[in-house]
Amino acid sequence: MKKTLLSILFLLLAFSGIAQNVYVFAYFKENGEDGLHLAYSRDGYKWTALKNDSSFLTPTVSKDKLMRDPCIIRGKDGTFHMVWTVSWNDKGIGYASSKDLIHWSEQQYLPVMDHEAGARNCWAPEITYDSKSGTYMIYWSTTITGKYTETASAKEAGYNHRLYYVTTKDFKIYTPTALLYEPGFNVIDATIVKQGKQFMMVMKDETIEPVQKNLRLAFSKKLTGPYSAAGKPITGKYWAEGPTTLQLGKLWLIYFDKYTDHKYGAISSANLKEWKDVSDQISLPKGIRHGTIVKITEQELDTLLK
DSSP states (O other): OHHHHHHHHHHHHHHHTGGGOEEEEEEEOTTSSSOBEEEEESSSSBOEESGGGOOSBOOOOSSSOOOEEEEEEEOTTSOEEEEEEOOSSOSOEEEEEESSSSSBOOOEEEOTTTTOTTBOOOEEEEEEEETTTTEEEEEEEEEBTTSSGGGOOSSGGGOOEEEEEEEESSSSSBOOOEEEEOOSSOEEEEEEEEETTEEEEEEEEOOBTTBOOEEEEEEESSTTOOOOOOOSOOSOSSOOEEEEEEEETTEEEEEEEETTTTEEEEEEESSSSSOEEOGGGOBOOTTOEEEEEEEEOHHHHHHHHO
């Protein structure tokens, strides 16, 4: 009788998809020269590198041909869309798409900041999809020489970022670049996810004087903003960057790069107010640098494993 009940329960879980949750972590290593790396997990804590931790896609665009900070999301039609940092000092970002995370479209260079003579860079681009409007928003951080001088510092090469964005419905036609977020401090590495009826932004306070280097949250009713003032820091005294989120039931996990410690960290929360450090519970491939997490199916994992 117990075996029968367990069998029925397993079938119900499998049918509902709960038993088939698989997650892929897209990341880079070193300076991003060799391209896209992938790892997988079934529980969201323990991650195993795919393809012996070798690259799935070699970068080909921009003067530097890097593939740093890869962000992958699944589109409304099931297609995977990826953007990434192509260079330390270029005015555009990279874009490619795939049906299986193995075979990719021709890589494109999107010149999103070409119109700004003083733009110094385009770092850590990400994509978020708004199902209500059928719109994808691509956003990144840029320093524009001469802007926001009230938060400028001579340290760290004088970088002083704000967040900018474009939107698209087909990755062919894009809206003009616009300012997404000006929190009153140097801000980079934003990631935005749907949280209930609102959008949650996790971003890094990049302030160097006095030192912050922590993660904070902001919220908006609309994907394109306006976003609320940044909340208090949710990470500790270490320096954190490159956040990516994962929701497991009612629990939120935020992974991030403890880059000065040369290791990864994670925090968890059930209410987005009290956060617990769970860094000792996670396991990731050696040398991983930050990226993003996307959900896939067991069938897609089987293809990747082969």
